[in-house]
Amino acid sequence: MRTALAWLLLPAALLADDLPRQASEILRTNCLQCHGAVQMAKLDLRSRETMLKGGERGAALVPGDPNRSLLYRFAAHFDKPAMPPGGKLQDWEITVLRNWINTGAPLDGKVDGEDDRAALAKLEDRPITDEERRFWAFQPVGRPEPPRVRDGDRARNPIDAFLLHAMEERGLTPSPEADRRTLVRRAYLDVTGLPPSPEEVEAFVNDRSAGAWEKLVDGLLASPHYGERWARHWLDVVRYADSGGFEYDRDWPNAYRYRDYIVRSLNQDKPFDRFIREQIAGDEIAPGSHDALIATGFLRFGPEANIKSEQTRMDELDDILSTTANTFLGMTVGCARCHDHKFDPIAQKDYYRMQAVFFPSKAVDALLVDAEEIARHKEANARVDAAIEPFKKQRAEIEKPYRERILDAKKAKLPNYIQAALRTPPEQRTEGQELNARQVEKTLSVSEEELTQAWTLDDAAAIGEIARAIAELEKTRPAPLPAAMAVAEDGPRPRNSYFLHRGSPDQKGSAMQPGVLSVLAREEWAFPEAQKAAASSLRRKAFAGWLASPDNPLPARVKVNRLWQHHFGEGIVRTPNNFGKTGDKPSHPELLDWLASEFVSRGWSLKQMHRLMLTSRAYRMASDDIAANAAKDPDNRLLWRMPRRRIEAEGLRDAMLAVAGNLDRTVGGPAVHPYIDPSLFQGSSKRTWEGKPVDDPSTWRRSLYVFSKRSIPLPMLEVFDKPDSIGSCARRNRSTIPTQALALMNNEFSLYEAEKFAARLRKDAGTDPGRQAERAFLLAFARPPAAAERAAAVEFIRSSDDGLADFCLALFNSNEFAYLP
């Protein structure tokens, strides 16, 4: 203001002298915070030279021409990005800038701000306010008493009490219990991901004992298929894949060990706090355990860049950090990579303190055998190498004259100016000639093909002999040792990692010490120094300790919410990866806390939490609509009925195999490759898929075991919204599109399975279409057909020679088959 008044009163002639000082002042107070030491957009406005040089968008300053000076154009809001971001400069300031540029933009020395380091450090701090700490998700987990409800009989367990209480307040009536056939199909598909056999259906339907349902639930939770089904949910969240994505999309032949580790851990009911610690820091908490090493694969499944640079390393760390926060904290920290989180109290500094936790870790293939065996393996390989060596030498000698001749011929065809460069003696070459000569020397090469075409008959025979000998020796190589995708560190004292302004490795700020989310920890979480002899910094161990601490309110809440989501269709918080401000508010906050506290007090047992939910009355409600309820709560937010749910991509494929009777129920092992039409990926040598035909029994495995190649998704799964496994996916999309129908009607797999299903019906039920239809309905829908349905089925089966197979195909395509009741 002071300047403005002064300026208005002063004659223009005087002003010109003052312009440099004024412009300098405007730049210092409005621009240097970002375009000083920090150099956002690579722009540094601290000197005339650096202004002329400009940043990512080009020169900031063209002396004498404000209209071509980006500095002016952005400040005047002629172009975007309008600057400064906080609000437009005052008109007089913009005028000063224009006049200053018009007069040639003279500047005395530098536009200096505060001391750079101090300015940086100030930029990096972002205190958390008490109000921010009061947000519901950051509160300690409470232990609410289950409320008293009027209709006490309906409350089988505390879950029902919480749900009923909310319904009573809104005048909603819970749905009646679903019939037994519905229940048994629901439970099988939900807990194991596979439909019940007719015998299993009947066993439950006819079990009139008091604990029949509990018995069913316990049996299902004890099934190895429980682990498979719930591993799939977990793998979505941790963006699991069997290949690296990006340019080469390299296969990861050992990735499956992590998948199997998850299945195993779930089936063993490994306590969830242990599960967290193993995946974040398995190598640090249990260095001798294979499972703990395999578990750290969690940190490895991000996309794998082709070119390694500091930038791509930062991208990898961002993937690790984002996935870790999504998975265990239900927080979106990725936003804080470039600036303080816009919605949640997550400082950019928190991001880089947490990044410092993972910064020292590096990818390793950890061999899952003892040191002795590694030594033996190495030795055996060395023996083979030594035996091959003389043959290689022999071959090189035969090749030598050929190579020289071909190279000379190639040189003679090079452009004249390059040949001239080659002819010029090295000491007389110009810089350009030197570059070109070096390029010829380094890159002119002879291919195998060119050599092959040049051999004389004798030499061709000799080379052939050598190649055969080498091939024979290669066969004696020992098989590769089993390995796990894991992480390791280079020792107890890692290199410094830094706060990166604007997320850019070129804009390093202060060195960072490891830390946790400050909004959740009033006091600094301790990261004890590792002993001198330690293999790693133990930062991840300390961080995992914080994640798995009962005082951290998020991991338990987030995990029970995920269980709830899959059992009841929607989470209590419907954004399972985002418990922040932009996420959903819990529909039943007290229930969520009760479940979280129960989880911890039951020793983080997942199976006990499943059991609690499955044995609630709520889980056994029918899914039918009730008009009076729908009027008050159309979205079923208060869970007055069981929502009907679409079976996911994998579940649909698995159910077809199971119903057709050719599902291979083997648990675990390397992934399988079902057929994919080559037109979808052919031609690229870097991306291959050796698909097996539909009648190859190796492909009759559950979809969990289908090789998950990032660049070549299995169309049958992709079209049904299987996530791309590039980022964490907590909640799948659910599309309804005609290409899904095309896949289910026309894909060879569908027809093959329909034929198998038909063959099974003939075997199980003989040739009578009525009995075939009955058996088919029991297999596919867990119920017998009604009389009219039976009649329609019989009519259709009889209508043509292919009637039975087409009938089976129709069942696979039906809505009843595709939905969890």
Next chain:
Amino acid sequence: MTHGRFPRFCSRRELLWRCGAGVAGVALAHLMSRERLLAAPARTDTPSPLAPRDPHFPATAKAVISIFCYGGVSQVDTFDPKPELLRRQGEAMKGKGEVVVSQGHPGGLMPSPWEFRKYGQCGMDVSSLFPHVGGMVDDIAFVRSMYARSNDHAPALFEMNTGSVLPGHPSMGSWVTYGLGTENQNLPAFIVFTDPRGGPIGGAPNWGNGYMPAAYQGTQFRSMGDPIVDLKPPEGMSPARQRRMLDYLARLNEVHRRRNPEDTELSARIASYELAYRMQTHALDAVGVESESAATKKLYGLDEPVTEYFGRQCLMARRLVERGVRFVQLYSGGGNFQASWDAHWDIEENHGLHARETDQPIAGLLRDLKSRGLLDSTLVLWHGEFGRMPISQRMTGRDHNPYGFTVWMAGGGVKGGTVVGATDEYGYRAEENRKSVHDLHATMLHLLGMDHEKLTWFHNGRNMRLTDVHGVVMKEILR
């Protein structure tokens, strides 16, 4: 448009997360009832994810054809002449700081093996690689000052297709179909043709829906045989037999639906089978270029082996756009090495081949669209994932160059005969009026009537955009 098309939901945040998953994909029922495909009227409170939608403001373009010259096209050999390269042939490129190459050993400056001459009323310089396209320059706006962020194929492809160098984001075709839906429900809204020599590096994520529902993913079409995988049942399943199966399926589903009458998703799924059934004939018809006149086929080069393949794709693209398809992407070049535009070894052989394959078909497409009055409403984008170096690699090739390259746009409200921006004297770095890929995307959306800052999808805690937090519309090329 922040999922604002789902009227039943109350608060903005409420619908943000809801549509982030699940509900967006729900119902074609609305559409189907309009087309009287359902016997009983279905509840219609959830519109189809692909129902046609109004843009934010009046659009000049309704559809997009993206011609992706995969591997990276050299700007200095096509549309950005640099006489300095001949004058300084073999000299070191100086004054540009450290020259960053993706591989190998940088050589000296290498002149273009092709001559440039002026075309059209605008007098645009085009090399002898593209004489047919040269004939259309008065309809084309060239952007000579593009830059990209990666000199590696996969990230650069992802950037050009999704705005991000990292995979996992929806592609531009997904954004456009999310924003506008499609005009023809009997065909996929977003169609991709890859080169017969192979798809681009990175694969499906290049036309993937990222975190959006599968409704917005690109569908791969083949230009020979059946256009879509699984379009037709395998041998043995006749159309009549399939029809019978579908009729029985409809009966099965009807019983089920009567038990759950309130569920629009069930109705939508029933409808999708009828759509699929019709797609089988419509898709075949859409790619049935045999029915075109001899003159049209010739225009696209279908009569010459070298141009036949890409010509078919261009002609199919026109037929698809004509039928209301929203976004078509054609890849020229595929697989590795010389099979794509990735001319590391021999620019003359490589670009010579790929330009011969595409020049006449592309010009034919522009002419054909124009003569049918479709060019005004169809935006044609021509681009690679980056450009190439003015210096030599392996003596006669050129390395990747994301620092400066050319793309062009035609039709759909683009001001023809325009040149935007400039590279330095060697064509190495974009210098004047620099344009990012975000700027290109912002411009494309603008021509389609959408504000790139308002077309958002809520994901992982924030409103995501095709242009992230960047992008400035290139006003210079608007008519």
